Structure formats: C-alpha cells, structure tokens
Amino acid sequence: MGKPHAVVVPLPAQGHVLPLMELSHRLVERGFRVTLLCTEFDHKRMMAALRNDSRSQSQRGIEGICFATFPDGLGSDDDPRDGLKLAEFTVGEFKRLIEDVLRKIHEREEDKISCVIADLCACAAVSVAKEMGVPRAAFSTSSLGFLAQIVHIPKLLESGIIDRNGETRCQNQTVRLSPTMPEMSTSLFWWSCFSESMSRNLAFKTALEATQTVTHVDEILCNSFTGIEAPALGLIPKAIPIGPLLSTNRAVSKPVGNFWAEDSSCLTWLDQQQDRSAIYVAFGSFTVLNQTQFQEIAAGLEQTGQPFLWVVRPNLVSGSPNVYAEDFLNRLGNRGKIVSWAPQQKVLSHRAIVCFMSHCGWNSTMEGLSNGVPFLCWPYAADQFLNQNYICEVWEIGFELKPNEDGIVKREEIRKKTEDLLFDEGIKTRALKMKEMAQETSGNGGTSLRNFDEFVERIKKQLSTTGFGD
Numbered sequence: 088m089g090k091p092h093a094v095v096v097p098l099p100a101q102g103h104v105l106p107l108m109e110l111s112h113r114l115v116e117r118g119f120r121v122t123l124l125c126t127e128f129d130h131k132r133m134m135a136a137l138r139n140d141s142r143s144q145s146q147r148g149i150e151g152i153c154f155a156t157f158p159d160g161l162g163s164d165d166d167p168r169d170g171l172k173l174a175e176f177t178v179g180e181f182k183r184l185i186e187d188v189l190r191k192i193h194e195r196e197e198d199k200i201s202c203v204i205a206d207l208c209a210c211a212a213v214s215v216a217k218e219m220g221v222p223r224a225a226f227s228t229s230s231l232g233f234l235a236q237i238v239h240i241p242k243l244l245e246s247g248i249i250d251r252n253g254e255t256r257c258q259n260q261t262v263r264l265s266p267t268m269p270e271m272s273t274s275l276f277w278w279s280c281f282s283e284s285m286s287r288n289l290a291f292k293t294a295l296e297a298t299q300t301v302t303h304v305d306e307i308l309c310n311s312f313t314g315i316e317a318p319a320l321g322l323i324p325k326a327i328p329i330g331p332l333l334s335t336n337r338a339v340s341k342p343v344g345n346f347w348a349e350d351s352s353c354l355t356w357l358d359q360q361q362d363r364s365a366i367y368v369a370f371g372s373f374t375v376l377n378q379t380q381f382q383e384i385a386a387g388l389e390q391t392g393q394p395f396l397w398v399v400r401p402n403l404v405s406g407s408p409n410v411y412a413e414d415f416l417n418r419l420g421n422r423g424k425i426v427s428w429a430p431q432q433k434v435l436s437h438r439a440i441v442c443f444m445s446h447c448g449w450n451s452t453m454e455g456l457s458n459g460v461p462f463l464c465w466p467y468a469a470d471q472f473l474n475q476n477y478i479c480e481v482w483e484i485g486f487e488l489k490p491n492e493d494g495i496v497k498r499e500e501i502r503k504k505t506e507d508l509l510f511d512e513g514i515k516t517r518a519l520k521m522k523e524m525a526q527e528t529s530g531n532g533g534t535s536l537r538n539f540d541e542f543v544e545r546i547k548k549q550l551s552t553t554g555f556g557d
C-alpha cells in the first residue's frame with residue numbers, strides 16, 4: 088500500500104485555511120499524502136501570494152500538499168468578499184460542490200481517499216465521507232468554548248433559552264453550560280454576535296449543521312490545548328486538543344496558505360525597535376473599519392507615543408481609498424509602519440513586540456497567547472467576543488477597548504488602555520506563563536503533540552486493518 092491519502096477540507100476563509108494548511112503539513116511530515124480542497128478563487132489568491140516565494144513548487148501543489156479546487160460561485164474578482172455572501176455560499180452551494188469533488192477523487196483508483204479531515208462547519212464533507220465508508224474526523228478552528236456551545240444547541244433549544252432561529256428570549260441572560268463552566272452571557276453565543284439578524288440566522292444555521300457534523304464523527308481535532316480550556320474540554324468527550332497549531336513551531340518554514348503576500352519589511356523595521364516597545368495592530372482577514380474608526384485608531388496610536396506596526400489590508404477600510412493613512416504616516420516618520428499583510432506569527436514572536444491590538448479571532452488569540460504577548464481587545468463579530476472574554480476575564484492577559492455609544496473606540500480609550508496595559512506587571516507575568524504552557528504542550532512529551540501523534544496512529548491502524556475505509 089502507498090502513502091495514506093488524507094483529504095483536508097477547510098471553509099473558504101483565511102482564518103480556516105491557515106490552521107488546516109498547518110495540519111496538512113503535519114500530516115505530510117507523518118507520511119501522508121494530502122489533498123487540500125479549496126475554491127478556485129482562494130487557490131488563485133494563495134498562488135499569487137506565493138508567486139515570489141521560491142519554495143512554492145508548482146501551481147498544483149505546495150511541499151507535498153496537492154490542491155483540488157471547485158468554483159465558488161461568488162464571481163471572479165469579488166474582493167473584498169462580502170461576509171454575508173460567503174456565509175450563504177457555505178450553507179448552500181458549497182455542500183453540493185464538496186460532495187461532487189470528494190466523490191470524483193475517491194473514484195480514481197490512484198487517489199482513493201484514506202481519511203477526510205473536515206472543518207467542523209463543512210458538514211457535507213463529513214456526511215459524504217460517512218456514506219463512502221471513509222474514516223473521518225472534524226476540525227474546529229475555534230475555541231473549545233465555541234465547540235461547547237455547538238454541542239449544547241439541542242439542550243439550549245429544549246430548555247427554551249434560544250428559539251428555532253437561535254434568538255435568545257431574554258436579553259442579558261446568563262447560562263452555565265455545565266457546573267464546571269463559568270457563567271456565560273447568552274450574548275456570547277457565537278451566532279448572537281452578529282449585528283444584523285440575517286447574519287445571525289445564517290450563523291445559527293451553520294451552527295445547527297455543525298451539531299450534525301459532531302454526530303457523524305468520533306473525533307474532533309481542536310486548535311486549543313488542555314491547560315487553557317480544561318472546563319470546556321470536559322464537556323466534549325470527542326474533542327482532541329492539538330493546538331496551538333503554529334507554523335513557527337517547525338524547524339523548516341513552509342508556506343502557510345496566505346491569501347495576501349506577506350510584507351517581510353516589517354521584520355526589518357522591528358529589528359530597529361527596542362525590546363518590548365512596539366504595538367502590533369491587526370484585525371485578521373474579515374474585519375472592516377469605517378473611516379471614523381480607522382482615524383480614531385490612528386490618532387490613538389499616535390497618542391500612545393509607542394512605535395507601532397499596523398496591518399492595513401487592502402479591504403480593511405470601507406468607503407473611499409484612504410488618503411488619511413499616507414498623511415498620518417508621513418507625520419509619524421519611522422515611528423509607525425503599515426503593511427498590507429504581515430508574517431504575523433513571526434511578528435508576534437519578535438522581541439520588539441510589547442502588545443497586540445487584536446479583533447480576537449481564535450488564530451490570533453492562540454498566536455498572541457503562545458508568544459506571551461498581552462492583548463488590547465476589539466472584537467468585531469462571531470466567536471471574537473467569547474475569545475475576548477477568555478483573554479480579559481478568564482486568563483487575565485489583556486484589556487478590552489470599550490466602544491462609545493456610537494460603537495467607536497475613541498483615541499483616548501486607546502491611549503489610556505495601552506498605558507494601563509504596559510504598566511501592568513500582573514498581566515505581563517500571566518502572559519509569559521501562557522507562553523510557557525503553550526510551549527510545553529506542543530513540545531516533546533506535551534499533551535497536544537501526543538494527542539496528534541496518537542490520532543495519526545489510530546488512523547493508520549484503522550487503514551492497515553480495514554484497507555481504505557471502514
């Protein structure tokens with residue numbers, strides 16, 4: 088028998104492709120051949136981002152990982168992508184396309200699939216794998232706390248805490264998912280954290296489908312680790328924490344699956360800054376700021392008096408192209424650096440970084456935490472509010488940036504919270520402790536590394552006893 092063939096299925100979004108690409112590299116290192124399914128649009132973007140990178144081997148593959156692509160039906164150059172359209176696509180057409188491409192791959196004798204590892208929200212991939220009798224596992228790109236919410240949806244419905252659309256009956260209600268979990272406001276339910284009801288309903292639909300995925304798999308790999316989320320882990324017997332999935336943990340660097348080209352000049356800029364002096368500002372791949380918010384952040388950064396590195400994606404600011412940014416940078420000279428996409432993990436591990444102003448996407452949360460970097464939190468949507476709650480209330484390694492009544496985080500708030508954060512020795516100590524825990528769990532003998540190796544062994548054993556499939 089040749090190498091086992093794993094098919095990895097992320098949702099078509101940057102925050103999902105990145106951790107699943109890292110998982111794919113790890114499978115390749117353990118003797119698997121990997122096919123990563125992605126949309127033509129995302130594949131094109133990844134290849135364009137890699138174009139100047141001599142490590143990229145061909146348009147078809149990256150270092151042992153092949154791509155299988157499918158159209159995403161969202162138009163050819165529809166960038167910035169509309170989050171709502173993407174959500175509609177993932178609960179609709181995405182399923183049929185995934186099913187189609189999986190069946191086609193499996194029909195080819197030389198490509199027969201040994202196992203499918205699919206994003207928790209790519210439920211079609213899991214049910215097709217089940218029908219084909221192929222071993223399968225789900226992968227959660229968010230926290231175990233998020234997963235606990237998904238698993239508890241049936242109980243939340245049964246007890247009337249949420250209705251069939253996921254809407255909560257009372258505002259400001261708190262629930263306790265189990266006696267060992269802290270009380271949680273229902274406003275932190277993932278699907279509740281979207282401001283428009285249409286987005287909320289779509290998010291709930293995705294969450295409901297994810298509860299189905301959970302019933303079709305025996306194992307859910309998670310980008311988290313026991314030390315930081317033990318109570319939530321206790322609620323989900325199928326969860327296997329294998330995080331933090333960081334590309335910087337590997338000795339040889341490999342392409343990470345960026346949709347935008349990394350601008351490494353920011354690392355040279357960081358080399359010129361003093362130890363623990365620079366604020367890193369990045370809001371992931373989805374957040375959109377209005378002009379007012381953009382200008383308040385800029386003015387707030389200016390007022391802190393600290394050097395800063397800010398990721399301003401081409402589609403970060405809504406409305407007219409930003410002339411303000413240029414003027415602002417000219418005024419600040421070398422004290423500020425703006426790039427359109429940074430090698431974030433390398434940035435966060437740089438000695439010059441003192442704190443991370445973040446939207447609290449789960450990948451960013453894990454990356455900041457694993458590098459012992461304290462946070463200034465400005466969540467935008469989805470699970471980010473829950474992640475902020477972890478950062479500020481549970482782990483106590485950051486402060487919330489509170490928006491005013493118009494939803495804007497003002498410059499004074501940024502200056503004040505940055506000052507408070509930089510002088511807080513407790514936060515600094517706890518953040519460094521988190522870094523130690525993250526290193527321990529991913530190092531030799533660490534729980535996350537062991538969990539992943541044991542998972543791989545189980546898959547291989549299943550294959551050697553049953554051939555390709557159940």
Ligand SMILES: O=c1ccn([C@@H]2O[C@H](COP(=O)(O)OP(=O)(O)O[C@H]3O[C@H](CO)[C@@H](O)[C@H](O)[C@H]3O)[C@@H](O)[C@H]2O)c(=O)[nH]1
Nearest residue numbers: 102228229371372373398428429431448449450451469470
């Ligand atoms: O300049 C940059 C900016 C970001 N990143 C990377 O992009 C990823 C961003 O992921 P994340 O922080 O999770 O943010 P989103 O892109 O917003 O992620 C989506 O997916 C996450 C995982 O499911 C959710 O937690 C978020 O709420 C959701 O918005 C991280 O790995 C970053 O390292 C870079 O490499 N360079």
